[in-house]
Amino acid sequence: MIGNLLVANRGEIACRVFRTCRDLGVSTVAVHSDPDAGALHVREADAAVRLPGAAPADTYLRGDLIVAAALAAGADAVHPGYGFLSENAAFAREVEAAGLTWVGPPPEAIEAMASKTRAKRLMGVEPLDPDALTEADLPVLVKAAAGGGGRGMRVVREMGALKEELAAARAEALSAFGDDEVFAEPYLERGRHVEVQVLADAHGTVWALGTRDCSLQRRHQKVIEEAPAPGLPEALVEELYGTAVRAARAIGYRGAGTVEFLIGPDGAAHFLEMNTRLQVEHPVTEAVYGIDLVALQLRVAEGSPLPPEPPAPRGHAVEGRLYAEDPARAFAPQTGTLHALDVPGVRLDAGYAAGDAVGVHYDALLAKAVAHAPTRAEALRLLAHALERARVHGPVTNRDLLVRSLRRPEFAEPGRADTGFYDRHLDALTAPPPGGRYAAVAAALAEAAARPGPGAWRNVPSQPRLRVYGDGAADHEVRYARLRDGYALPDDPDVRVVAVTAREVRLDVAGVVRPYRVTVRPGSDTVHVDTPTGAYRLTRRPRFTDPAERTAPGSLLAPMPGTVVRVAEGLAVGARVEAGRPLLWLEAMKMEHQVTAPASGVLTALHAEPGRQVEVGALLAVVEAGAVAEPAPDQ
Known part of the structure; x- marks a missing residue:
């Protein structure tokens, strides 16, 4: 029996696991970086251990430090959450080698699916070699082989952009996962992202716990998820179940996992990957099946068998991810103090509370709001209503985008929305509200x-x-x-x-x-x-004005606080640049953001070098429109 559990993670998922531990009578241990010293997950744990530093590479990605923290705090088990080391087989082995219970699949199962290229081959799908692509292969999606969450992903529609996008994807993959391997797959402009939740024990039982539709995405990250996936033919659902269960059995899976598919406009299912961990969107499955997936993870890790069949599903559930970001400004991350977070009438899984600071070091997820109702239409209405009445004060969030998305006729019609939803509707969905x-x-x-x-009144x-x-x-x-x-x-x-x-x-x-x-x-x-x-x-x-109003034309200002991770190859003062050309990349909240030339002209100033941390509005570069580049010196 697990008596004291360390969660090797932070934020919302750590708080979520701690909640189940309290219900089961399990003690909890948090780990935290220096910026997270006062974070909600630290406050909710029974004990906490510091991981010195701020960057994930120095803290939450240091498996040796996390295992040492578990031993120091007297933990007997480790739950990886999602992201960070959750799909790292070497970390799972470190945990087990230390005599701790690993609340996750066997390291061999993680290894089999950790590389997306190996996973595809295991499922009979040959990934495309990104260095051998031709015009006939386009458009393609370049993806990191070692991770997900939208990091290391680039859509390539023209051969001229391939080299630059490959370099960007590899650099981001290396930074996020320590592995720069990328691959390519055909990009479906109007596909639906559908997945199957699986749960397996050590006694041969594998459950397929329904489908989820996660098609509403921005930057290849999910925004709204629901269960079950609406509008799928029963034969297709059975095909997805069968593929998911076979994948789990093929690698000797144990615990909770997700098998992801892309459903094309023709209705055909294409295997994407298997995530060997708990998914962010697991609450919608919990609501429909009336279960606690974290509790089941713990029981499976303790060796308990699952019942032969899962419980029967009931109703429909939908989840909206509340991010600290501005959808009207290309989803730019936002920072600052969260003064109020109150979403009445629905389940709220939060990683922040009122008074907490939202910083730049980690992703922008504040909370997840989940509604469950007898029908899909009722669930959508309930969640939209709750979010509309929510009090969310502090940084700009995507709350209004969620409300409008849930009420958009295209989304309200079952099965009609696809992964291109925001490409088509973002301008309308981010227009300032009337009133x-x-x-x-x-x-x-x-x-x-x-x-x-x-107090005295005057006659005049x-x-x-x-x-x-x-x-x-x-x-x-x-x-x-x-x-x-x-x-x-x-x-x-x-x-x-x-x-x-x-x-x-x-x-x-x-x-x-x-x-x-x-x-x-x-x-x-x-x-x-x-x-x-x-x-x-x-x-x-008029106390404050936009920084752009106080600077010279052509100035490139940091749209958010972050770190300069790289500058375009060969970029130097005096170079001619074209409008829209990427000049440098900022990293904020675990995502990279391009800063492009505002106009065609000459780069007359460059105030950015890799590693520099900047605040919002900081001057990064100046492009003088219409200027003529200086001629190169004679050779």
């Missing part, structure tokens, strides 16, 4: 109520006060005057002020009264306004 004007009015009145004027009325708020689409000038019996809005005759406090304003617009909950924090120009039909993140003007 910003009324949110700005509410913000102005709440701030006025928080700073009451002098004062001039209206002016406040300006930006909502991402426009700046709203709000004029208001404080009267004996309330407030007047000279610029908004269609609005009647019903009630005002420093925290809530009720406005009557065309006969409909709605509440606006206003949150203002000292020292911040951000004002959060929450309503029953959506939330608004306003910026008080």
Whole structure:
């Protein structure tokens, strides 16, 4: 029996495993890097061990340090979570060699599927050699052989881009997984990403726990997942089950794992890979089958057998990943203090709590919201409603994108959405929400109520006060005057002020009264306004302006805090560059982000070198449009 479990991970998955441990009476040990010293998973554990440093390579990817931490804390088992070392056979062997129970598949099974190229060959699929591609093979998806999560992936549609994209994929794969092997596979523009959850014990039982559809993705990372995958023919479902179970049996699998497929427009299933670990999206399977996959992982690791058949599925579940990122700015990661995180009415698996700092060292996942209902339509409605009413204050998030995606007719129609969903609809899904004007009015009145004027009234009325708020689409000038019996809005005759406090304003617009909950924090120009039909993140003007407005034309500013990981080959001051050409790459929250030339011209300044850490708005380079490159010196 496992009595004390160390989770070799951080954030949401560590908190998730700890929750099950508490239910089972298992003690818990956390490990943490220096930036994570005060993180939620550390606070929730019974004991914690420091991994000195900040970079994953120095901390969460150091198997020797994690095993030493487990022994020091008296743990008798290790759960790897997902990501980091979760699919590392050498780490699993280190754990077992130390006399600890490994809560995962046998190292040999991990090894068989760890390389995506070996896994494909095991399943009878020959991967494409990326160095031997021809025009006829395009488009292709270049992928890291040793990992996933969107890292080391590049779509190549033109032969001219192949060399650069291969180099970028290999560099990112080496940084993320310590292995620069990549391969290629045909890229289906309109495919559906469907997977099968498997669970196996050491006694020969293998469960296929239904399908999941994870087609809504950005940067090859999942955003919304659901179970079961809608609209699949029964014969195809049985084919997927059979392939998944055969794959598990072929490698002597034990524990929880996922077999992933791409379903083409013709309905044919293409094997992608097997993830030899728990998936981020496992809660939707738990909701449909009424099980705790982490608890079952622990029992399997203890040697207990599974029942011959899994429980019967019930209803439909959908999960939305809440990321600290700005979808309207190419999903740029966001940092800062998370002041509020409250999503009522649904399951919330979170790695952060109110007051926690969201930093740059790890991925942008804040939490996962999961809704379960008797039907798919009801589950979508429930999750959209919960997210719409959520209070999420602090860094910009993708909350509005999730709500709009769940309500998009193409997604609401079962089985219609595919992996190109955001390529087609992102502009519409990231447009600023309507109603910003009324949110700005509410913000102005709440701030006025928080700073009451002098108690004596004058016979001569004062001039209206002016406040300006930006909502991402426009700046709203709000004029208001404080009267004996309330407030007047000279610029908004269609609005009647019903009630005002420093925290809530009720406005009557065309006969409909709605509440606006206003949150203002000292020292911040951000004002959060929450309503029953959506939330608004306003910026008080004109105290701060966009960094781009204060710099010379052609300046490339860091769109996010991060680390410069590399500069384009041969790039130097004086070189001619074309608009859109990648000049350098920033790494933030475990993802690489291209910084491209804003216009065709000459690079007149370069302030970036690999390893440099930059803050948002930092000047990286200057491209002078229309300038002529200096001629090369005579040879």
